[in-house]
Amino acid sequence: MDDVRAGIFDEDAFDKARAMLDAGRPDLAEDIVTRALGQSPSDTNLLFLLGRVHYDRDKYAEAEDAFKQCLALAPGFADGHVLLGAVLMDQGRHREAEEAMLTGLSQNPTSSWGFHVYGALMHKTGHLDKAAALARKALELDPENDAAHTLLASVLNSQGKLAEARVHSEMSVALDPEDDATHATMGVSALMSGHPFEARRHFREALRIDPSDDNLREAYTHADFCCRVPYLPMYYWSLVIERLPGRQFAIWGLFLVIMYGLPQLGVDEAITNVLVIAYIGFVIYTWLAELITKLWVKVIPAQ
Numbered sequence: 646m647d648d649v650r651a652g653i654f655d656e657d658a659f660d661k662a663r664a665m666l667d668a669g670r671p672d673l674a675e676d677i678v679t680r681a682l683g684q685s686p687s688d689t690n691l692l693f694l695l696g697r698v699h700y701d702r703d704k705y706a707e708a709e710d711a712f713k714q715c716l717a718l719a720p721g722f723a724d725g726h727v728l729l730g731a732v733l734m735d736q737g738r739h740r741e742a743e744e745a746m747l748t749g750l751s752q753n754p755t756s757s758w759g760f761h762v763y764g765a766l767m768h769k770t771g772h773l774d775k776a777a778a779l780a781r782k783a784l785e786l787d788p789e790n791d792a793a794h795t796l797l798a799s800v801l802n803s804q805g806k807l808a809e810a811r812v813h814s815e816m817s818v819a820l821d822p823e824d825d826a827t828h829a830t831m832g833v834s835a836l837m838s839g840h841p842f843e844a845r846r847h848f849r850e851a852l853r854i855d856p857s858d859d860n861l862r863e864a865y866t867h868a869d870f871c872c873r874v875p876y877l878p879m880y881y882w883s884l885v886i887e888r889l890p891g892r893q894f895a896i897w898g899l900f901l902v903i904m905y906g907l908p909q910l911g912v913d914e915a916i917t918n919v920l921v922i923a924y925i926g927f928v929i930y931t932w933l934a935e936l937i938t939k940l941w942v943k944v945i946p947a948q
Contacts (some may be wrong), residue, residue, distance in 0.1 A: 876938040
């Protein structure tokens, strides 16, 4: 998002509040902006920044009110429309969110950030092809937009395009290694593509950056579970099953072919029996793998 400065009445307050917001202290930023608006209530830039402060603190009603005040005074404020759309999106008001975002993009059709936010809305509402197209447009406008790389990787993971998703996940981490979202997306890509230890490493790094995120902790715990020795065969087996047409039915069909077809082809009965016993043994393992691993984790908890 561009740094908006046109028409600022209190540039000193704007700079201080923006610095506090960037430093992760929206509470201090809110105090600065609120005091400055007491002196300059029509400052559209301060109203916009107040909306951002409320948004960062998940105070959606207050953020919506601040953005609407800003846009009432400056209806051509493109970023204001887009961020209002983001607030509406997080409240589940998707139709209104799309209208606001499209208004902002019509005013600034070269905004990489705007296309990224609109893509996030499409991803959230399940329009994956459109979300991917919007993320690609954002990257066309700004190839170093790490958030757009993260979004595109998430969409591609959802579409099962794991190789390309991994490329964009790696790009997002390289561009912003101190963003928990880039590591989380890289973790998902790694876990879905058969690299559980790498996934665990990235989820651990994401947790280091934001230790308060329960979703990240859950993702790390799951990746750690997949890395445990008793569960590793089950993890890789699950990936194979996910990619097979017919999934479990295909495996069952193969088992029947082995059990009844091989003897008809003249294969030694002892070999057939070994294959059948091995399959039944592995099936029993799959039934017990989770329980065994849970006991393993109790003995050696996740760090």
